[in-house]
Amino acid sequence: MRVSHLGRRALLFTASLLFSLYVLAPVAWLVSSSFQSEAEITSVPPHWLPSEPTAENFRAIFTASDKVVTYENRKQGDTATGGYIPSTASHLLPAMWNSLVVALAVVVLNLLVSVPAAYALAKIRFIGRKSSIYFMLATRVIPDIALVVPFFLFIQKLGLLDNLGSLVITYLAITVPFSIFILTGYFESLPDELDKAARVDGCSRLQTLLLVFLPLALPSLVAVVLFTFLTSWNEFLLALMFTQTQASQTMPIVVASFTSDFSISFSFINAAGVLAIVPPVIIAVLFERYIVSGLTAGAVKG
Amino acid sequence: MRNPVAALRSALRHPVSAYDQKSAMWLLTPMVVVLMIVAVFPVVYSFWISLYDLKLTRPHRVPFVWLGNYLKVFQDPLFWDSVARTFSFTVMSVAAIMLIALLMALLLNEEFRGRRVLSAILLIPWAIPYVANGLMWKWIYDSGYGALNGLLLQLGLIDKYIVMLGDVDKTLGLITNAFVWKEVPLATILLLVTLKSIRADLYSAAKVDGANVWQRFVHITLPALVPGFALVMIYETMMAIRHFDLFFILTEGGPAEASHVLAWQVYVETFRKLSFGTGAALAYIMAIVTFTLAFFIIRSTSRKL
Numbered sequence: 171m172r173v174s175h176l177g178r179r180a181l182l183f184t185a186s187l188l189f190s191l192y193v194l195a196p197v198a199w200l201v202s203s204s205f206q207s208e209a210e211i212t213s214v215p216p217h218w219l220p221s222e223p224t225a226e227n228f229r230a231i232f233t234a235s236d237k238v239v240t241y242e243n244r245k246q247g248d249t250a251t252g253g254y255i256p257s258t259a260s261h262l263l264p265a266m267w268n269s270l271v272v273a274l275a276v277v278v279l280n281l282l283v284s285v286p287a288a289y290a291l292a293k294i295r296f297i298g299r300k301s302s303i304y305f306m307l308a309t310r311v312i313p314d315i316a317l318v319v320p321f322f323l324f325i326q327k328l329g330l331l332d333n334l335g336s337l338v339i340t341y342l343a344i345t346v347p348f349s350i351f352i353l354t355g356y357f358e359s360l361p362d363e364l365d366k367a368a369r370v371d372g373c374s375r376l377q378t379l380l381l382v383f384l385p386l387a388l389p390s391l392v393a394v395v396l397f398t399f400l401t402s403w404n405e406f407l408l409a410l411m412f413t414q415t416q417a418s419q420t421m422p423i424v425v426a427s428f429t430s431d432f433s434i435s436f437s438f439i440n441a442a443g444v445l446a447i448v449p450p451v452i453i454a455v456l457f458e459r460y461i462v463s464g465l466t467a468g469a470v471k472g
Numbered sequence: 473m474r475n476p477v478a479a480l481r482s483a484l485r486h487p488v489s490a491y492d493q494k495s496a497m498w499l500l501t502p503m504v505v506v507l508m509i510v511a512v513f514p515v516v517y518s519f520w521i522s523l524y525d526l527k528l529t530r531p532h533r534v535p536f537v538w539l540g541n542y543l544k545v546f547q548d549p550l551f552w553d554s555v556a557r558t559f560s561f562t563v564m565s566v567a568a569i570m571l572i573a574l575l576m577a578l579l580l581n582e583e584f585r586g587r588r589v590l591s592a593i594l595l596i597p598w599a600i601p602y603v604a605n606g607l608m609w610k611w612i613y614d615s616g617y618g619a620l621n622g623l624l625l626q627l628g629l630i631d632k633y634i635v636m637l638g639d640v641d642k643t644l645g646l647i648t649n650a651f652v653w654k655e656v657p658l659a660t661i662l663l664l665v666t667l668k669s670i671r672a673d674l675y676s677a678a679k680v681d682g683a684n685v686w687q688r689f690v691h692i693t694l695p696a697l698v699p700g701f702a703l704v705m706i707y708e709t710m711m712a713i714r715h716f717d718l719f720f721i722l723t724e725g726g727p728a729e730a731s732h733v734l735a736w737q738v739y740v741e742t743f744r745k746l747s748f749g750t751g752a753a754l755a756y757i758m759a760i761v762t763f764t765l766a767f768f769i770i771r772s773t774s775r776k777l
Contacts, residue, residue: 451599
């Protein structure tokens with residue numbers, strides 16, 4: 171018994187180690203190389219841990235000024251010290267701000283649309299309920315790539331190209347169905363008697379939703395807010411189509427543009443990558459319970 | 473819905489009040505308006521565009537070509553190559569995701585100290601943006617200074633650094649690996665829920681009957697996991713077929729079209745060749761494939777709702 175217990179612990183320990191290694195090693199390497207100078211990251215074989223840690227790459231992001239890269243000055247940066255930063259470096263912080271604005275706007279609009287719809291689908295019996303559910307589910311599976319061409323022409327006609335508004339509108343398409351889905355499942359799990367009691371006490375439907383169900387649905391609301399925020403913060407394809415200049419470029423677009431710059435400095439790109447993953451990773455680790463319960467609620471049903 | 477007579481009878485027994493009907497309509501209005509604008513309209517409009525030879529390079533002459541764009545797509549050998557590549561990317565990804573997620577879910581289903589930490593870090597790949605994921609792997613795979621080359625060299629598996637993403641035989645496999653790493657957490661969570669729903673008394677009964685660990689796994693765990701596997705398979709297949717971000721960041725469809733998948737072809741047709749009609753037709757074909765897959769999800773879902 172004692173031996174099998176020990177064997178089990180050894181097995182669990184090894185498995186946990188492999189698990190953590192698989193999940194964390196790539197990220198750890200990204201973080202480690204973001205603190206190395208360009209000279210150090212180009213050593214062969216690589217230094218797994220920085221021997222001379224430097225925050226120079228991060229400083230470059232925060233102090234980057236708009237510089238025009240021409241043929242003459244393209245080699246001005248010193249590659250050996252990591253001073254070889256992309257011409258679009260100064261766009262990163264404004265882009266993160268854009269991402270934040272878009273994500274918050276999408277979160278608010280998304281809640282305004284999803285909460286009432288989910289309540290109606292879960293708690294009210296009405297003619298057309300079943301077809302409304304089918305409608306919502308069908309919109310959930312439209313691939314984003316199929317929306318690109320019609321959205322582009324539509325947004326172009328509205329004159330909203332290169333405008334944050336175009337991103338807010340289109341992100342609703344990829345977040346609303348999923349939010350309604352999670353919320354409907356959660357509202358359904360709350361007892362019908364609550365609904366009946368509130369109605370007997372003279373609450374209107376809207377009051378029942380706002381005063382009775384909304385406070386109880388807080389965990390699922392948190393999950394919906396987190397999903398919507400992360401989806402908008404991370405979205406790339408649509409942003410790539412609709413943004414052209416700094417006015418509307420979001421974080422993923424600017425980070426991606428670093429790779430296509432003709433003078434790639436990986437030390438700088440790694441630092442930008444670290445900045446890009448810090449907010450979502452913090453959110454994910456802090457709110458792990460909410461996210462997991464939301465994901466399972468959303469997924470088990472579809 | 474199964475039986476119209478039963479449905480009618482239940483409707484008569486619980487008549488819908490006019491107030492409920494009205495308030496439901498009001499509560500649903502924002503959703504219907506938003507989804508009409510951002511989902512239904514684009515899908516219909518997209519089909520309409522796909523019937524025209526719309527090229528932004530000559531915006532003033534837009535002939536109506538019926539299904540000409542679709543014919544053109546189907547006659548293009550590159551399309552069929554992309555289909556084959558998308559297919560192998562999808563099959564490799566889904567198989568790897570299911571295997572790794574199964575192992576991880578089995579581990580997280582055990583009770584031990586540190587389990588909470590593991591489930592928290594599991595969300596990290598899920599949460600980071602695909603663009604950052606792409607950059608990270610691009611750096612790991614770098615042929616000159618990448619960590620993968622360094623690791624293989626230190627392990628003595630290679631004598632000198634080798635070409636990674638630039639090698640037509642390796643590209644798709646390497647992109648698959650980056651995709652799998654990011655998708656595994658969600659699949660693990662889904663499988664874990666299914667594992668948790670297995671009744672403990674099944675295992676104790678099997679133990680009493682003398683079944684060993686392996687027999688219990690094969691005869692109880694695996695059959696119980698079938699719904700979870702089906703869900704993961706359908707969902708991840710949909711995600712893999714439409715995946716675009718990593719192909720853009722890592723290879724741009726190259727080298728020599730070795731990673732030219734369907735999603736990348738939509739992008740090339742639309743935004744490089746500015747041939748919106750063909751792009752819309754391609755995207756429509758992808759949407760139909762996805763819808764066919766999703767039909768199965770919707771059917772299994774509506775049974776529960």
